[in-house]
Amino acid sequence: MSAEAAELISLLDALQAAERAGADALERWVASCRDPRLRGGLRVICARDRSHAALAEARLRALGGVPTATANGELLAVCGIVGDPQVSDRTKLTVLLTRLAGGVEGTIAVVARTSRDDAETHALLIAIGEDDRASLRWLRDINDTLDGR
Amino acid sequence: MSDDRQDVTTFLDALRAAESAGADVLNAWVAVCTLDELRGGLRAIAEREAVHAELIAGRLRDLGASCSATVNELLRVGAVTRFGSSTLSDEEKLALVLARYPDDAAVTRPIDRMMDALDGDPETRELLRLVAEGEVATIAWFRAYQRALGRRIPLPG
Numbered sequence: 001m002s003a004e005a006a007e008l009i010s011l012l013d014a015l016q017a018a019e020r021a022g023a024d025a026l027e028r029w030v031a032s033c034r035d036p037r038l039r040g041g042l043r044v045i046c047a048r049d050r051s052h053a054a055l056a057e058a059r060l061r062a063l064g065g066v067p068t069a070t071a072n073g074e075l076l077a078v079c080g081i082v083g084d085p086q087v088s089d090r091t092k093l094t095v096l097l098t099r100l101a102g103g104v105e106g107t108i109a110v111v112a113r114t115s116r117d118d119a120e121t122h123a124l125l126i127a128i129g130e131d132d133r134a135s136l137r138w139l140r141d142i143n144d145t146l147d148g149r
Numbered sequence: 150m151s152d153d154r155q156d157v158t159t160f161l162d163a164l165r166a167a168e169s170a171g172a173d174v175l176n177a178w179v180a181v182c183t184l185d186e187l188r189g190g191l192r193a194i195a196e197r198e199a200v201h202a203e204l205i206a207g208r209l210r211d212l213g214a215s216c217s218a219t220v221n222e223l224l225r226v227g228a229v230t231r232f233g234s235s236t237l238s239d240e241e242k243l244a245l246v247l248a249r250y251p252d253d254a255a256v257t258r259p260i261d262r263m264m265d266a267l268d269g270d271p272e273t274r275e276l277l278r279l280v281a282e283g284e285v286a287t288i289a290w291f292r293a294y295q296r297a298l299g300r301r302i303p304l305p306g
Contacts, residue, residue: 036270036271036272036275037271037272037274037275038275039272039275040271040272040273040274040275040276040278041275041276041278041279043204043207043208043276044204044275044276044279044280045279047200047203047204048197048200051196051197051199051200054196055192055193055196058192118185119184119185119186119189120185120186120188120189120192121189122186122189123185123186123187123188123189123190123193124189124190124192124193125189126190126290127189127190127193127194127197127286127290128193130286130289130290131193131197131283131286134279134282134283134286135279137282138275138278138279138282142275
Protein backbone atom coordinates (compact mmCIF):
# COMPACT_ATOMS: atom_id res chain seq x y z
CA MET A 1 0.00 0.00 0.00
CA SER A 2 1.38 3.43 -0.94
CA ALA A 3 1.95 6.13 1.67
CA GLU A 4 -0.79 8.20 0.02
CA ALA A 5 -3.32 5.33 0.25
CA ALA A 6 -2.38 4.69 3.88
CA GLU A 7 -2.86 8.37 4.71
CA LEU A 8 -6.22 8.43 2.93
CA ILE A 9 -7.41 5.33 4.79
CA SER A 10 -6.38 6.89 8.08
CA LEU A 11 -8.29 10.08 7.28
CA LEU A 12 -11.38 8.14 6.16
CA ASP A 13 -11.17 6.20 9.40
CA ALA A 14 -11.09 9.41 11.44
CA LEU A 15 -14.00 10.75 9.40
CA GLN A 16 -16.20 7.68 9.90
CA ALA A 17 -15.50 7.79 13.65
CA ALA A 18 -16.34 11.50 13.86
CA GLU A 19 -19.53 11.19 11.79
CA ARG A 20 -20.70 8.21 13.87
CA ALA A 21 -20.01 9.98 17.17
CA GLY A 22 -21.91 13.01 15.86
CA ALA A 23 -24.87 10.89 14.79
CA ASP A 24 -25.01 9.18 18.20
CA ALA A 25 -25.00 12.53 20.00
CA LEU A 26 -27.66 14.00 17.71
CA GLU A 27 -29.84 10.93 18.24
CA ARG A 28 -29.74 11.59 22.00
CA TRP A 29 -30.54 15.28 21.39
CA VAL A 30 -33.54 14.41 19.18
CA ALA A 31 -34.87 12.17 21.95
CA SER A 32 -34.92 15.05 24.45
CA CYS A 33 -35.58 18.00 22.11
CA ARG A 34 -38.91 19.71 22.77
CA ASP A 35 -38.96 22.13 19.84
CA PRO A 36 -40.60 20.42 16.82
CA ARG A 37 -38.83 22.67 14.29
CA LEU A 38 -35.45 21.83 15.72
CA ARG A 39 -36.33 18.16 16.09
CA GLY A 40 -37.40 17.89 12.42
CA GLY A 41 -34.08 19.20 11.12
CA LEU A 42 -31.95 17.38 13.67
CA ARG A 43 -33.46 14.07 12.57
CA VAL A 44 -32.23 14.73 9.02
CA ILE A 45 -28.76 15.84 10.11
CA CYS A 46 -28.44 12.81 12.39
CA ALA A 47 -29.42 10.43 9.56
CA ARG A 48 -27.00 12.18 7.20
CA ASP A 49 -24.12 11.85 9.64
CA ARG A 50 -24.83 8.15 10.11
CA SER A 51 -24.94 7.60 6.35
CA HIS A 52 -21.66 9.54 5.96
CA ALA A 53 -20.05 7.24 8.52
CA ALA A 54 -21.26 4.21 6.55
CA LEU A 55 -20.03 5.67 3.23
CA ALA A 56 -16.59 6.53 4.66
CA GLU A 57 -16.27 3.09 6.23
CA ALA A 58 -17.30 1.33 3.00
CA ARG A 59 -14.76 3.38 1.05
CA LEU A 60 -11.90 2.71 3.44
CA ARG A 61 -12.70 -1.02 3.34
CA ALA A 62 -12.76 -0.90 -0.48
CA LEU A 63 -9.27 0.62 -0.28
CA GLY A 64 -8.10 -2.27 1.90
CA GLY A 65 -8.42 -0.63 5.31
CA VAL A 66 -10.16 -1.66 8.49
CA PRO A 67 -11.93 0.91 10.69
CA THR A 68 -10.32 1.25 14.11
CA ALA A 69 -10.48 4.97 14.90
CA THR A 70 -12.53 6.51 17.67
CA ALA A 71 -13.60 10.13 17.96
CA ASN A 72 -11.01 12.41 19.56
CA GLY A 73 -11.40 13.89 23.01
CA GLU A 74 -12.42 17.35 21.83
CA LEU A 75 -15.20 15.95 19.65
CA LEU A 76 -16.37 13.60 22.39
CA ALA A 77 -16.62 16.59 24.75
CA VAL A 78 -18.84 18.40 22.24
CA CYS A 79 -20.91 15.24 21.75
CA GLY A 80 -21.29 14.93 25.50
CA ILE A 81 -22.88 18.39 25.65
CA VAL A 82 -25.04 17.86 22.55
CA GLY A 83 -26.35 14.54 23.85
CA ASP A 84 -26.98 15.72 27.40
CA PRO A 85 -30.73 16.11 28.10
CA GLN A 86 -29.94 18.55 30.94
CA VAL A 87 -28.34 21.09 28.58
CA SER A 88 -30.68 23.57 26.85
CA ASP A 89 -31.32 23.43 23.10
CA ARG A 90 -29.89 26.95 22.69
CA THR A 91 -26.63 26.03 24.40
CA LYS A 92 -26.32 22.91 22.27
CA LEU A 93 -26.92 24.94 19.12
CA THR A 94 -24.23 27.43 20.08
CA VAL A 95 -21.73 24.68 20.89
CA LEU A 96 -22.49 22.81 17.68
CA LEU A 97 -22.30 25.89 15.46
CA THR A 98 -18.96 26.85 16.98
CA ARG A 99 -17.64 23.35 16.41
CA LEU A 100 -18.95 22.99 12.85
CA ALA A 101 -17.65 26.39 11.76
CA GLY A 102 -14.10 25.05 11.82
CA GLY A 103 -14.40 21.40 12.66
CA VAL A 104 -16.16 18.92 10.40
CA GLU A 105 -15.88 21.16 7.33
CA GLY A 106 -12.15 21.37 7.93
CA THR A 107 -11.82 17.61 8.33
CA ILE A 108 -13.59 16.92 5.05
CA ALA A 109 -11.56 19.57 3.26
CA VAL A 110 -8.35 17.85 4.40
CA VAL A 111 -9.56 14.43 3.28
CA ALA A 112 -10.81 15.81 -0.03
CA ARG A 113 -7.41 17.40 -0.70
CA THR A 114 -5.63 14.17 0.16
CA SER A 115 -7.86 12.15 -2.17
CA ARG A 116 -7.24 14.22 -5.33
CA ASP A 117 -5.55 11.26 -7.03
CA ASP A 118 -8.46 8.97 -6.12
CA ALA A 119 -11.36 10.38 -8.12
CA GLU A 120 -14.01 8.08 -6.60
CA THR A 121 -13.11 8.95 -3.01
CA HIS A 122 -12.73 12.61 -3.91
CA ALA A 123 -16.23 12.84 -5.42
CA LEU A 124 -17.72 10.94 -2.51
CA LEU A 125 -16.20 13.40 -0.07
CA ILE A 126 -17.25 16.44 -2.06
CA ALA A 127 -20.86 15.19 -1.85
CA ILE A 128 -20.54 14.50 1.88
CA GLY A 129 -19.09 17.97 2.33
CA GLU A 130 -22.06 19.49 0.52
CA ASP A 131 -24.43 17.70 2.92
CA ASP A 132 -22.51 19.05 5.89
CA ARG A 133 -22.56 22.60 4.53
CA ALA A 134 -26.35 22.28 4.06
CA SER A 135 -26.65 21.06 7.66
CA LEU A 136 -24.60 24.00 8.88
CA ARG A 137 -26.76 26.47 6.90
CA TRP A 138 -29.91 25.00 8.39
CA LEU A 139 -28.50 25.11 11.93
CA ARG A 140 -27.60 28.78 11.45
CA ASP A 141 -31.07 29.53 10.06
CA ILE A 142 -32.90 27.79 12.88
CA ASN A 143 -30.63 29.50 15.41
CA ASP A 144 -31.63 32.87 13.91
CA THR A 145 -35.29 31.80 13.92
CA LEU A 146 -35.13 30.86 17.58
CA ASP A 147 -33.44 34.21 18.26
CA GLY A 148 -36.41 35.91 16.59
CA ARG A 149 -34.20 37.36 13.83
CA MET B 150 -57.88 11.87 10.01
CA SER B 151 -58.69 15.30 8.54
CA ASP B 152 -58.55 15.84 4.77
CA ASP B 153 -55.52 18.13 5.19
CA ARG B 154 -53.68 15.54 7.26
CA GLN B 155 -54.61 12.89 4.71
CA ASP B 156 -53.17 15.06 1.92
CA VAL B 157 -49.91 15.45 3.83
CA THR B 158 -49.48 11.75 4.55
CA THR B 159 -50.41 10.80 0.97
CA PHE B 160 -47.79 13.24 -0.32
CA LEU B 161 -45.15 11.97 2.13
CA ASP B 162 -45.86 8.35 1.25
CA ALA B 163 -45.55 9.04 -2.49
CA LEU B 164 -42.32 10.99 -1.91
CA ARG B 165 -40.94 8.14 0.22
CA ALA B 166 -41.70 5.62 -2.53
CA ALA B 167 -40.08 7.86 -5.16
CA GLU B 168 -36.93 8.40 -3.08
CA SER B 169 -36.63 4.67 -2.41
CA ALA B 170 -37.04 3.86 -6.11
CA GLY B 171 -34.49 6.58 -6.92
CA ALA B 172 -31.97 4.92 -4.61
CA ASP B 173 -32.56 1.58 -6.37
CA VAL B 174 -31.97 3.14 -9.77
CA LEU B 175 -28.81 4.96 -8.66
CA ASN B 176 -27.40 1.83 -7.02
CA ALA B 177 -27.99 -0.06 -10.26
CA TRP B 178 -26.04 2.69 -12.04
CA VAL B 179 -23.21 2.55 -9.49
CA ALA B 180 -22.80 -1.17 -10.19
CA VAL B 181 -21.97 -0.57 -13.87
CA CYS B 182 -20.56 2.98 -13.79
CA THR B 183 -17.19 3.16 -15.53
CA LEU B 184 -16.16 6.67 -14.44
CA ASP B 185 -14.50 6.77 -11.01
CA GLU B 186 -15.53 10.30 -10.11
CA LEU B 187 -19.12 9.79 -11.23
CA ARG B 188 -19.28 6.52 -9.28
CA GLY B 189 -18.13 8.27 -6.11
CA GLY B 190 -20.78 10.95 -6.46
CA LEU B 191 -23.46 8.41 -7.32
CA ARG B 192 -22.69 6.40 -4.18
CA ALA B 193 -23.22 9.46 -2.01
CA ILE B 194 -26.35 10.53 -3.88
CA ALA B 195 -27.89 7.02 -3.76
CA GLU B 196 -27.29 6.99 -0.02
CA ARG B 197 -28.87 10.45 0.25
CA GLU B 198 -32.01 9.21 -1.52
CA ALA B 199 -32.20 6.13 0.72
CA VAL B 200 -31.81 8.29 3.83
CA HIS B 201 -34.62 10.58 2.65
CA ALA B 202 -36.88 7.55 2.16
CA GLU B 203 -36.08 6.24 5.66
CA LEU B 204 -36.64 9.64 7.27
CA ILE B 205 -39.99 10.12 5.58
CA ALA B 206 -41.04 6.58 6.52
CA GLY B 207 -40.17 7.38 10.12
CA ARG B 208 -42.18 10.58 10.02
CA LEU B 209 -45.18 8.74 8.53
CA ARG B 210 -45.02 6.26 11.41
CA ASP B 211 -44.90 9.16 13.91
CA LEU B 212 -48.01 10.56 12.27
CA GLY B 213 -49.78 7.21 12.57
CA ALA B 214 -49.82 6.65 8.82
CA SER B 215 -48.70 3.62 6.89
CA CYS B 216 -46.09 3.32 4.16
CA SER B 217 -48.01 1.75 1.34
CA ALA B 218 -47.36 3.78 -1.81
CA THR B 219 -45.32 2.18 -4.56
CA VAL B 220 -43.84 3.49 -7.74
CA ASN B 221 -45.38 1.79 -10.77
CA GLU B 222 -43.43 -1.47 -10.92
CA LEU B 223 -43.03 -1.38 -14.69
CA LEU B 224 -41.54 2.12 -14.47
CA ARG B 225 -39.26 1.18 -11.55
CA VAL B 226 -37.97 -2.00 -13.19
CA GLY B 227 -37.57 -0.18 -16.50
CA ALA B 228 -35.48 2.54 -14.89
CA VAL B 229 -33.37 0.08 -12.87
CA THR B 230 -32.77 -1.94 -16.05
CA ARG B 231 -31.91 1.12 -18.14
CA PHE B 232 -29.56 2.67 -15.58
CA GLY B 233 -28.11 -0.73 -14.66
CA SER B 234 -27.31 -1.43 -18.29
CA SER B 235 -23.82 -1.22 -19.71
CA THR B 236 -25.26 -0.56 -23.15
CA LEU B 237 -26.26 3.00 -22.30
CA SER B 238 -23.23 5.19 -21.61
CA ASP B 239 -22.74 7.13 -18.37
CA GLU B 240 -22.97 10.36 -20.35
CA GLU B 241 -26.34 9.33 -21.79
CA LYS B 242 -27.65 8.38 -18.34
CA LEU B 243 -26.50 11.73 -17.00
CA ALA B 244 -28.35 13.52 -19.80
CA LEU B 245 -31.49 11.48 -19.08
CA VAL B 246 -31.45 12.48 -15.40
CA LEU B 247 -30.88 16.16 -16.11
CA ALA B 248 -33.54 16.27 -18.83
CA ARG B 249 -36.12 15.58 -16.10
CA TYR B 250 -35.13 18.77 -14.29
CA PRO B 251 -34.81 21.71 -16.70
CA ASP B 252 -34.26 24.08 -13.77
CA ASP B 253 -33.33 23.69 -10.11
CA ALA B 254 -36.76 24.77 -8.91
CA ALA B 255 -38.35 21.86 -10.78
CA VAL B 256 -36.67 19.47 -8.35
CA THR B 257 -38.26 20.93 -5.26
CA ARG B 258 -41.48 22.55 -6.51
CA PRO B 259 -43.82 19.81 -5.16
CA ILE B 260 -42.00 19.78 -1.80
CA ASP B 261 -42.06 23.57 -1.56
CA ARG B 262 -45.81 23.57 -2.19
CA MET B 263 -46.37 21.02 0.57
CA MET B 264 -44.15 22.96 3.00
CA ASP B 265 -46.38 25.99 2.54
CA ALA B 266 -49.29 23.88 3.81
CA LEU B 267 -47.40 22.60 6.86
CA ASP B 268 -47.58 25.54 9.26
CA GLY B 269 -49.33 23.30 11.77
CA ASP B 270 -46.62 20.65 11.58
CA PRO B 271 -43.23 22.37 11.88
CA GLU B 272 -41.38 19.09 12.49
CA THR B 273 -42.41 17.67 9.11
CA ARG B 274 -41.84 21.08 7.46
CA GLU B 275 -38.23 21.32 8.64
CA LEU B 276 -37.60 17.71 7.67
CA LEU B 277 -38.88 18.44 4.17
CA ARG B 278 -36.85 21.65 4.00
CA LEU B 279 -33.64 19.67 4.42
CA VAL B 280 -34.81 16.90 2.08
CA ALA B 281 -35.47 19.57 -0.57
CA GLU B 282 -31.98 21.02 -0.04
CA GLY B 283 -30.57 17.55 -0.57
CA GLU B 284 -32.44 17.25 -3.87
CA VAL B 285 -31.09 20.61 -5.03
CA ALA B 286 -27.56 19.53 -4.09
CA THR B 287 -28.01 16.32 -6.06
CA ILE B 288 -29.06 18.07 -9.26
CA ALA B 289 -26.37 20.73 -8.79
CA TRP B 290 -23.77 17.98 -8.52
CA PHE B 291 -25.05 16.24 -11.68
CA ARG B 292 -25.01 19.54 -13.58
CA ALA B 293 -21.51 20.39 -12.39
CA TYR B 294 -20.29 16.93 -13.32
CA GLN B 295 -21.84 17.16 -16.78
CA ARG B 296 -20.23 20.57 -17.30
CA ALA B 297 -16.91 19.11 -16.22
CA LEU B 298 -17.22 16.39 -18.81
CA GLY B 299 -17.16 19.27 -21.23
CA ARG B 300 -19.62 17.95 -23.75
CA ARG B 301 -23.32 17.39 -24.06
CA ILE B 302 -24.73 14.11 -25.27
CA PRO B 303 -27.99 14.22 -27.23
CA LEU B 304 -30.77 12.23 -25.62
CA PRO B 305 -31.36 8.83 -27.21
CA GLY B 306 -34.34 8.81 -29.54
